[in-house]
Structures are given as structure tokens and as C-alpha cells.
Amino acid sequence: MRAMVIHEYGDPDVLQPMDLPMPEPAAGEVRVRVHAVSVNPVDTKWRRGGPFKTFPVVLGWDVSGVVESLGPGVTDFAVGDEVFGMVRFPAEGRAYADYVTAPVTDIARKPAGLSHAQAAAMTLAPLTVVQAFDRLELQAGQTILIHAAAGGVGHFAVQLAKTRGARVIATASAPNHDFVRSLGADEIVDYRARPFEEQVSDVDAVLDTVGGDTTTRSVGVVRPGGHLVTIAAQAPAEAAAQRGITAERILVHPSRAQLEFLAGEFTAGRLTPHVSQTFALEQVAEAHRAIETGRTVGKIVLDVMR
Structure with a gap:
């Protein structure tokens, strides 16, 4: 089968085609004929220098496709x-391929009205949001600041915060304001025009997807008494404690x-994944370069059937 692998860490050009044996599902797994795979910033980060010690490595975790065979005990x-899901994250996902095996705990049935490209997009990013909001204990009537609201995680976060009844303040550059507003944001802060901390205060929660300062x-x-969750940096625990808030970093995990x-x-019509670009x-490698610009809107997806 076709796969895109890395034999070493490096720039996007280290992603190379390779013919690999057909994977066989173990007990509690299925083999999926891959139709689409979502690409995330973590894909590019781990391509540059990830946790893997042996090569070749097949990156990719977010998958949508059709079950082709069942492992022992799967009923x-x-x-x-x-089906769609996030496979084995943070271990090697092996989704940049024609076929992938997946634990049944990591996948769910794809809704009929959801395309494979949309379904692949609706995995790691919104799972991150659900798990972050659980840690934030986000409730109706609270106000949350969502950074990079037009991005892969951010555009899901705005929608899911509104379904919880929260008031959403979103950071976004001016060209993305209409898109973020269409997601349901109550207030949009142009972080390029003026530092966001000069425009926002006393929120109940922050979801940080940017990192750095x-x-x-x-x-x-x-x-x-409020909460901050980051997915992109070490939590500023000392500064948070001085202010009387909780701050933590989370890493998403699979959840059927x-x-x-x-x-x-x-x-129910309350959540829509936005796929801005698709690649074969x-x-x-081109998809990775697009992610690394830091200017993508919504999600980037590989159309494996193309």
C-alpha cells in the first residue's frame, strides 16, 4: 500500500512515498480504508523532531474511511x-497511508451527512476543545477568551463554547473577523491592532492555542478564581498562582x-467543521508547509482517494 513516511527528522521534504505491507488488525482493532486524513500543527512539530526513536515513521492520526476488516473480538x-477517529495519539498513528489499523476505542461511526474530509477534520482539534472545556469547567453564562479563533482548534472552540451557553471573546486578524463572527463569537479582538490584554479583562476562562508570550x-x-488551559506552551503556574487562578497544559487523548x-x-446542526484546503x-509536504505559515483558516485535509 502507499504511505508517506519519514526516515529522519527535518523539513517537509523528508516526507517521502514508500510501499508498505498491508497492516493487519490486532484484537480489538479494525482495518480502515483511508479516504481522508486531517493534518495538524503537531504533525509538523513531530516531523521536525518528535518522540520516535526508530524509522521509518508514518505520521498522521486523524482519519476518516471505511472499515475493511475486523480484528479478533470486534463486534x-x-x-x-x-468511521472517523484519532488513532493512537500520541503514539505513532500511521494514518498517512491507504490503510490504517485502529483500536475500536479510538473511532466512531461517521454521520451520513458528513463528508470524509469533514469527518477527518472533526477529530483531534474538537476533541482537544471538549477536553479543554472539561478542565476549564466552562459553564453557561461564563465568558471565555479563545485565541486564534479562526484556526483548526479555535474554530471548533467558538462553536462548542456557544453550545455550552458561554459568551465568547475571540482573537483573530481582521481578514478573519467575518468567518469568526459566523461561528458565533460575541466579540472579536484584533490582536494585531492592539495587544489583546489591553482589550480584554476579567474573563472566566482562556483557551490558549498559540503559546509563547x-x-x-x-x-x-x-x-x-478563573482558569487557563493551554495546548501550546508550558502552563505559567507561578504567575497563575500569584493571581489566584489555575493554569494547566493538556495533551489530547482518544475518546470514542x-x-x-x-x-x-x-x-443537530450545532457544529460544522471548516475545511479550507485539501491536498492529495x-x-x-505541501500541506505541512501550509500549516507552518501559521495563517491557515479551519482545517487542512489530505484526500487519500484523489
Whole structure:
């Protein structure tokens, strides 16, 4: 089968095609014929220097496709089921390929009205949001600041915060204001025009997807007793403690139950994944370059069937 692999860490050109044996599902797994794979910033980060010690490595975790075969003991999926999920993260996902094996705990049935490209996009990013909001204990009536609201995680965060009944303040550059507003943001802050901390104060929660000094500067806009979750930097624990808030960094984990929740939100019309660009599997290096500009809107997806 086709796969895009890395034999070493480096720039996008280290992603190379390779013919690999067909993977066989172990107990509790299924083999999926991959239709689409979502690309995330973590893909590019781990291509440059990840946790893997042996090569070749097949990156990719976010997948949508069709179940082709069942491993021993699998009874809750059938051959022909359309499924989506985040496979084995943070271990090697091996999704940049024609076929991937997936634990049944990491996948869910794809809603009929959701394309494979949309379904692949609706995995790591919104799972991150659900898990972040659980840590933030985000509730109706609270105000949350969401950084990079037009991005892969951010555009899901705005929508899911609104379904919780929260008031959303979103940071975005001016060209993306209309898009972020269409997601339901109550207030949009142009962080390029003026520092966000001069425009925002006393929020109940912050979701930081940017990192760097954005994380540390965010501490000052949270009310005492509030919460900050970052997915992009070390949590500024000392500064947070001085202000009387909690701050933590999270790493997303697979969850079939949360995928099913997301599927339900899509079916109910409360959640829509935005796919801004698609590439062929062999164009994955180009997809990585697009991610690394830091200017992508919504999600980038590989169309493996192209």
C-alpha cells in the first residue's frame, strides 16, 4: 500500500512515498480504508523532531474511511461501516497511508451527512476543545477568551463554547473577523491592532492555542478564581498562582464517547467543521508547509482517494 513516511527528522521534504505491507488488525482493532486524513500543527512539530526513536515513521492520526476488516473480538463495528477517529495519539498513528489499523476505542461511526474530509477534520482539534472545556469547567453564562479563533482548534472552540451557553471573546486578524463572527463569537479582538490584554479583562476562562508570550500575557486577563488551559506552551503556574487562578497544559487523548458526542453535535446542526484546503496524499509536504505559515483558516485535509 502507499504511505508517506519519514526516515529522519527535518523539513517537509523528508516526507517521502514508500510501499508498505498491508497492516493487519490486532484484537480489538479494525482495518480502515483511508479516504481522508486531517493534518495538524503537531504533525509538523513531530516531523521536525518528535518522540520516535526508530524509522521509518508514518505520521498522521486523524482519519476518516471505511472499515475493511475486523480484528479478533470486534463486534461493535462491521465491514463497510464508515468511521472517523484519532488513532493512537500520541503514539505513532500511521494514518498517512491507504490503510490504517485502529483500536475500536479510538473511532466512531461517521454521520451520513458528513463528508470524509469533514469527518477527518472533526477529530483531534474538537476533541482537544471538549477536553479543554472539561478542565476549564466552562459553564453557561461564563465568558471565555479563545485565541486564534479562526484556526483548526479555535474554530471548533467558538462553536462548542456557544453550545455550552458561554459568551465568547475571540482573537483573530481582521481578514478573519467575518468567518469568526459566523461561528458565533460575541466579540472579536484584533490582536494585531492592539495587544489583546489591553482589550480584554476579567474573563472566566482562556483557551490558549498559540503559546509563547500569548500564554503568559493571558494570565492577566483572567479573573481571580478563573482558569487557563493551554495546548501550546508550558502552563505559567507561578504567575497563575500569584493571581489566584489555575493554569494547566493538556495533551489530547482518544475518546470514542467524545467522538460520538461531536457526531451528535454535527447532526443537530450545532457544529460544522471548516475545511479550507485539501491536498492529495503525495502532496503532504505541501500541506505541512501550509500549516507552518501559521495563517491557515479551519482545517487542512489530505484526500487519500484523489
